[in-house]
Amino acid sequence: xxxxxSGVINEILPRKNHISRKVPRIKGAGxxxxxxxxxVASNIDxxxxxxxxxxxxxxNRLIDxxxxxxxxxxxNSVIVINKTDLDxxxxxxxxxxxxxxxxxxxxxxxxxxxxxxxxxxxxLNTKVNLIWGQSGVGKSSLLNSIYRELNFKVxxxxxxxxxxxxxxxxxxxxxxxxxxxxxDTPGIRELxxxxxxxxxxxxxxxxxxxxxxxxxxxxxxxNHEPGCxxxxxxxxxxxxxxxxxxxxxxxxxxxxxxxx
Ligand SMILES: Nc1nc2c(ncn2[C@@H]2O[C@H](COP(=O)(O)OP(=O)(O)OP(=O)(O)O)[C@@H](O)[C@H]2O)c(=O)[nH]1
Ligand SMILES: [Mg+2]
Ligand SMILES: [Zn+2]
Numbered sequence: 001x002x003x004x005x006s007g008v009i010n011e012i013l014p015r016k017n018h019i020s021r022k023v024p025r026i027k028g029a030g031x032x033x034x035x036x037x038x039x040v041a042s043n044i045d046x047x048x049x050x051x052x053x054x055x056x057x058x059x060n061r062l063i064d065x066x067x068x069x070x071x072x073x074x075x076n077s078v079i080v081i082n083k084t085d086l087d088x089x090x091x092x093x094x095x096x097x098x099x100x101x102x103x104x105x106x107x108x109x110x111x112x113x114x115x116x117x118x119x120x121x122x123x124l125n126t127k128v129n130l131i132w133g134q135s136g137v138g139k140s141s142l143l144n145s146i147y148r149e150l151n152f153k154v155x156x157x158x159x160x161x162x163x164x165x166x167x168x169x170x171x172x173x174x175x176x177x178x179x180x181x182x183x184d185t186p187g188i189r190e191l192x193x194x195x196x197x198x199x200x201x202x203x204x205x206x207x208x209x210x211x212x213x214x215x216x217x218x219x220x221x222x223n224h225e226p227g228c229x230x231x232x233x234x235x236x237x238x239x240x241x242x243x244x245x246x247x248x249x250x251x252x253x254x255x256x257x258x259x260x
Contacts, residue, residue, distance in 0.1 A: 017073050018042040019130060022192040037194045040171070041130045041183055046123065047077045050133035050142065053087035055162045059134060060095060064205075064246035065191045066132055067104075071204035072196050075130075078105050078123050082138040085110040098240055102207045111141045121146045128181045135187020136164020143184055147176045152184055198254050202230060205247055207239055223251060 019042075022035040047070040049063055063079060070077040079099050081092050092108070099106045107123060109116035120142065131139050140152035155167025164187050171185045193204075199219045202208045208222065208230050216227025233239040 013043065015042045017044060017075055019044055019047060019069055019073050019075060020194045021069065022194045024190055035192070040132075040185070041173075043128060044073075044075050044130045045127035046129045047073075047075050048080060048124070048129050048131045049077055050080045050082055050131060050137045050139045052083040052134075052137040053081060053092050054083055055086060055157045056134055056136050056164060057162065058092065058095065060242060061246050061249060062134060062188065062191060063099075064243065065193065065250060067206075068193045068196065068201070068204040068250065069191070071206065072193060072200075078107065078120075080107050080109055080116075080120060080133075080142070082109045082111065082142060084108050084115055085112045098243070102243075109138075109142060111138055111145050114145070117142070117145050124180055124182065126179045128183075130183045130185070132185055132188065134164065135166045135189075137187070139187075140168055140184055143182055147174075147182070150174060150176070192253055193250075196254060198251060201247065201251055201254065205243060207243060208233075208247070211239070221251060223248065 018039050020037050020039045023038045025035070047066065049066045049070075051058060051063055058081070067077055069075075081096065084092065096106050096108065105123065107116050107119050109120055111117075124146070131143065133139055136155065136157050141154050144150050144152050144154065152172075153167055155165045157164060166187050168184055168186045171183055173181060173183045175181055196204065198221045202212050202220075202222050211229045211233045212220070212222075214229040215222065215225065216229075217225055220228050220230070222228050222230035230239065230244075234241060234244045
């Protein structure tokens with residue numbers, strides 16, 4: 001309890017799940033050393049992954065990393081592609097098709113055009129929602145447009161880098177009524193899932209799962225092994241090459257850091 005009487009713990013509820021990551025590296029500290037688990041939130045129903053079409057540019061690699069966090073924690077994910085008003089060429093279409101085909105709920109939104117806001121509200125309704133994504137993608141803006149009373153601080157985008165300026169600096173949980181909770185979080189700079197072993201990573205790529213069991217070795221990491229059915233599926237275009245490259249990129253990070 002704090003001196004002013006606030007912050008009382010009434011009851012500790014059982015933890016049905018938790019979302020975690022490796023503690024981010026300190027800038028300039030090098031890549032050596034153990035990276036501990038940072039628990040971001042517990043008892044989550046939805047990991048709401050916010051991305052943007054532009055400013056900052058669409059980042060499918062980060063989406064894939066966030067999906068691994070959700071899958072490995074058995075948490076449902078919702079993918080939001082925001083700022084559709086800036087994507088006049090409709091570059092997002094292929095990505096939307098890809099993630100929907102895998103089975104994810106993908107919602108297109110624009111705070112400017114008020115597009116998809118009702119759909120997003122419905123997806124969050126009666127759930128505990130962790131809102132996660134890069135700085136500047138519009139996490140706080142989207143929450144403000146769904147729940148007018150929130151009035152979260154919204155930042156601008158740097159003209160030079162098209163990136164956000166880390167406006168939200170601490171995670172905030174709010175009860176927005178009818179059993180709906182939202183957690184707005186600061187923008188992610190880097191994200192390494194915690195406690196995921198090389199031989200398990202493939203299981204967290206939902207589109208790989210139907211193929212994994214026919215790999216020659218049951219410890220297959222789908223990288224170089226002979227008789228790998230995931231590699232076959234990529235060749236036959238049954239798995240997207242982009243997803244496979246995202247997988248290899250993550251596999252390498254896990255290899256780099258044996259301490260988890
Ligand atoms: N064009 C356009 N701009 C948007 C949209 N949504 C948000 N923005 C702008 O994007 C900028 C960043 O929005 P924020 O809501 O602060 O982004 P955030 O994800 O909360 O960023 P951090 O708190 O830094 O992690 C602001 O200038 C918003 O006005 C959108 O749908 N379209
Ligand atoms: Mg914010
Ligand atoms: Zn394999």
